[in-house]
Structures are given as structure tokens and as C-alpha cells.
Amino acid sequence: MKAILFGATGMIGQAVLRECLKDSEVKSVLAVGRSSADVQHLKLHEVLHPDLLRYGSIESQLVGYDACFFCLGVSSLGMKPEEYERITYGITLAAGQTLVRLNPQMTFIYVSGAGTDTSEKGRVSWARVKGRTENALLRLGFKAAYMFRPGFIQPLHGIRARNAGTRVFYGITRPVWPMFRALLPSLILTTEDLGRAMLAAARTGAPKAILEVRDIRGLLESKSNAANP
Numbered sequence: 001m002k003a004i005l006f007g008a009t010g011m012i013g014q015a016v017l018r019e020c021l022k023d024s025e026v027k028s029v030l031a032v033g034r035s036s037a038d039v040q041h042l043k044l045h046e047v048l049h050p051d052l053l054r055y056g057s058i059e060s061q062l063v064g065y066d067a068c069f070f071c072l073g074v075s076s077l078g079m080k081p082e083e084y085e086r087i088t089y090g091i092t093l094a095a096g097q098t099l100v101r102l103n104p105q106m107t108f109i110y111v112s113g114a115g116t117d118t119s120e121k122g123r124v125s126w127a128r129v130k131g132r133t134e135n136a137l138l139r140l141g142f143k144a145a146y147m148f149r150p151g152f153i154q155p156l157h158g159i160r161a162r163n164a165g166t167r168v169f170y171g172i173t174r175p176v177w178p179m180f181r182a183l184l185p186s187l188i189l190t191t192e193d194l195g196r197a198m199l200a201a202a203r204t205g206a207p208k209a210i211l212e213v214r215d216i217r218g219l220l221e222s223k224s225n226a227a228n229p
Contacts, residue, residue: 007072008037015191068200073217076126
């Protein structure tokens with residue numbers, strides 16, 4: 001499998017990249033973004049591209065891939081609604097429209113979020129934008145498209161969030177994460193869980209297009225059962 005990764009410098013993108021580089025079935029990874037992931041590996045190639053709304057100048061480098069992991073995203077906190085929509089909907093759809101044209105047999109995996117509003121009519125602005133983005137991606141015509149909706153995510157293996165406020169939050173709460181996972185297993189995933197589940201969906205598919213936390217866990221359980229018949 002050959003994969004394209006957007007958002008490799010973010011917390012989830014780092015997790016997906018780690019799992020892809022470890023997996024012998026992943027032959028190559030193309031990381032597309034404005035900045036480098038600062039990872040050196042024979043399977044990894046980076047394209048630094050400043051305008052994520054337009055891909056004409058790099059289209060030739062985006063051909064021949066089996067999967068895309070779209071992990072690029074921002075928090076809506078403190079952001080103007082139009083800017084949040086430009087990033088969350090505009091950039092995502094620009095990438096999706098380009099990739100489905102170049103790789104119609106591709107599987108596209110989008111990191112959305114718990115609470116996303118696919119009706120696009122709810123009161124919460126960010127949830128409506130995420131829902132609109134999911135709906136648009138599912139209509140594009142990829143061979144398969146999966147919307148991952150994680151809740152709380154525990155970073156492992158030295159992975160860190162880019163946002164300073166998020167890093168502070170994780171630093172303060174780190175001692176109680178084991179308790180959270182024991183008490184709220186249906187709400188919490190680790191970065192490793194998420195990366196492995198996304199890779200499993202790209203490789204063998206998933207039972208549904210929109211995957212909540214329990215569905216993501218189900219992918220991991222299916223993978224474990226397949227490995228240990």
C-alpha cells in the first residue's frame with residue numbers, strides 16, 4: 001500500500017505516520033503539508049506545499065496512491081467562523097477533490113470528531129462545519145471513504161500536540177489518564193489505537209462509513225482476531 005498523509009506534524013498525524021512506517025505492508029508514505037515532520041525514513045517522502053487550497057503545481061506527485069489519511073485540522077476555539085470553515089471544509093475538500101480525480105480507487109480517511117453534526121442544522125457551529133465536510137467527502141466518489149470520530153485521545157510514544165494549550169492540558173492530566181481509560185473506555189483512545197485503526201480501515205475496509213469510538217475499537221478487535229485465529 002502507498003499512502004498520502006496530510007497533517008503529519010499534528011498529534012494524530014504523527015501517530016498515523018508512526019504506524020505506517022512500522023508496517024511492512026506500507027511501501028511508501030507521502031507527507032503533504034506546509035512544514036516538515038522532521039522524520040527521516042526510507043519509506044517517507046515529503047512535499048512542502050504552502051497553498052493547501054490548490055494542488056496544480058504538485059499534481060504529478062499525487063498520482064498512484066492507494067490511501068489518504070487526512071489528519072489536518074484545527075480547534076475552533078478563538079477562531080473566526082469563516083476561518084475555521086476555510087480550513088476545516090475548504091482545505092479538506094480541495095484535497096479530496098484533487099485526489100479522487102487523480103486516484104479514483106483510493107480509500108480516503110478523514111479525522112473528524114465526536115459530536116459532529118451530519119444534519120448540518122444543529123446549534124453548534126464547529127459540529128455543523130465538520131458534518132458538512134463529512135457529507136461532502138462521502139459524495140466525492142472515492143472507492144471508500146471513512147470518517148473517524150475520536151473523542152479524548154491519549155498521546156503515547158513521545159507524540160505531542162502542536163497547540164501549546166493542548167500540550168499544557170495533557171501535561172496536567174497525564175497522571176490520571178490510566179484512571180480515565182479504566183472508567184471511560186468507550187470515550188478514550190490512545191494515539192496508537194487511532195493510528196492502527198486508521199491503517200486497518202485503509203487496508204481491509206470498515207463496516208460503516210462513520211466510525212465513533214466504539215466502532216474504532218471494533219476495528220482494532222477485528223485486527224487482533226484476524227492475527228490470532
